[in-house]
Amino acid sequence: MKRDSANVIPLARPDAPAIRVTKLSKTYPGGVEAVKGIDFEVAPGEMFGLLGPNGAGKSTTVGMLTTTIAPSGGSAELAGFDVVAEPLAARRISSVVFQEAVVDRELSGRRNLDLHARLWGVDVKTAATRIAETANTLGLAELIDRPVSSYSGGQRRRLEIARALVSEPRVLFLDEPTVGLDPRIRRELLDVIAGLRARNQMTTLLTTHYLEEAEQLCDRVAIIHQGEIVALDTPRALLAGLGGEIVELRVEGDAGAALALLRARGIASEDALNVGSTLTVPLHNHGAAEAISAISAAGLKPLQISSRTPSLDDVYLRLTGDRIAVAA
Ligand code: ADP
Numbered sequence: 001m002k003r004d005s006a007n008v009i010p011l012a013r014p015d016a017p018a019i020r021v022t023k024l025s026k027t028y029p030g031g032v033e034a035v036k037g038i039d040f041e042v043a044p045g046e047m048f049g050l051l052g053p054n055g056a057g058k059s060t061t062v063g064m065l066t067t068t069i070a071p072s073g074g075s076a077e078l079a080g081f082d083v084v085a086e087p088l089a090a091r092r093i094s095s096v097v098f099q100e101a102v103v104d105r106e107l108s109g110r111r112n113l114d115l116h117a118r119l120w121g122v123d124v125k126t127a128a129t130r131i132a133e134t135a136n137t138l139g140l141a142e143l144i145d146r147p148v149s150s151y152s153g154g155q156r157r158r159l160e161i162a163r164a165l166v167s168e169p170r171v172l173f174l175d176e177p178t179v180g181l182d183p184r185i186r187r188e189l190l191d192v193i194a195g196l197r198a199r200n201q202m203t204t205l206l207t208t209h210y211l212e213e214a215e216q217l218c219d220r221v222a223i224i225h226q227g228e229i230v231a232l233d234t235p236r237a238l239l240a241g242l243g244g245e246i247v248e249l250r251v252e253g254d255a256g257a258a259l260a261l262l263r264a265r266g267i268a269s270e271d272a273l274n275v276g277s278t279l280t281v282p283l284h285n286h287g288a289a290e291a292i293s294a295i296s297a298a299g300l301k302p303l304q305i306s307s308r309t310p311s312l313d314d315v316y317l318r319l320t321g322d323r324i325a326v327a328a
Contacts, residue, residue, distance in 0.1 A: 013080025
């Protein structure tokens with residue numbers, strides 16, 4: 001096996017998945033069961049999303065994978081290294097971008113990256129090359145010698161990602177990478193993250209409660225709800241079950257009865273549901289226009305009616321009876 005001469009930690013275990021999580025659980029002191037025995041594997045090079053509302057257990061899972069939170073049960077490995085038995089090796093091959101900033105605002109971007117590279121045992125020459133390369137990739141080349149205190153929020157977030165990349169991790173963790181950014185900067189950052197996909201077989205696990213983020217970026221998504229994975233697949237496969245279009249209508253009076261009526265008329269199938277006065281009706285065999293005229297032919301006079309393509313929120317809604325957007 002290939003060994004790192006500096007500290008005799010193997011660089012990777014061949015053939016191991018980038019991440020393997022087995023029956024992993026965490027109960028915090030006080031009894032909160034934040035993670036309830038989850039299982040998943042992530043292949044090298046994959047961009048994998050943990051999607052769920054606030055409080056679902058995403059950060060706790062990342063905390064266990066990055067060795068900052070001790071699991072209560074089960075196991076987790078990064079490239080074959082057990083995070084509890086071999087934490088140094090697991091940390092050595094991974095990097096994390098936390099929700100809170102860790103870069104030093106007084107120092108320049110370059111100095112921050114350089115310090116991090118040193119900490120990781122990267123030699124001076126290699127560090128200089130990597131810093132130039134990551135600064136370029138993340139659109140920081142122009143700012144790299146300025147103090148971080150002069151960066152905008154989006155620029156600082158990009159520097160946080162650059163910091164995580166200078167050690168050339170095999171596994172990169174991004175914990176809610178775009179939270180708190182304004183929409184334009186979020187979109188810019190999403191492009192940057194999408195651009196990381198091509199990086200030499202680097203595996204990325206990102207947590208998010210933004211649906212579009214998971215849908216756009218991730219090869220596969222695990223939907224997490226109250227500490228459990230309720231669905232795991234490619235965004236396309238998760239969405240496929242919902243047909244091509246969804247009609248949403250708000251009704252006056254008994255929404256359950258309205259739903260039963262639409263089912264009886266063959267407009268709604270079993271996967272249609274109502275939350276309060278809003279009915280969500282996936283269309284499997286009809287177009288939206290046909291469904292809307294069938295709804296009025298059935299005698300319903302909705303207060304509001306609209307059609308749209310299904311989103312991962314609809315998948316979540318069907319599985320949990322809640323909306324991520326609302327729960328988040
Ligand atoms: P997410 O990242 O999906 O928002 P978290 O992993 O932060 O979810 O939290 C999962 C659950 O664990 C929540 O109910 C939260 O309140 C609880 N929790 C998180 N950290 C702690 C802690 N240090 N002590 C006790 N409970 C915690």
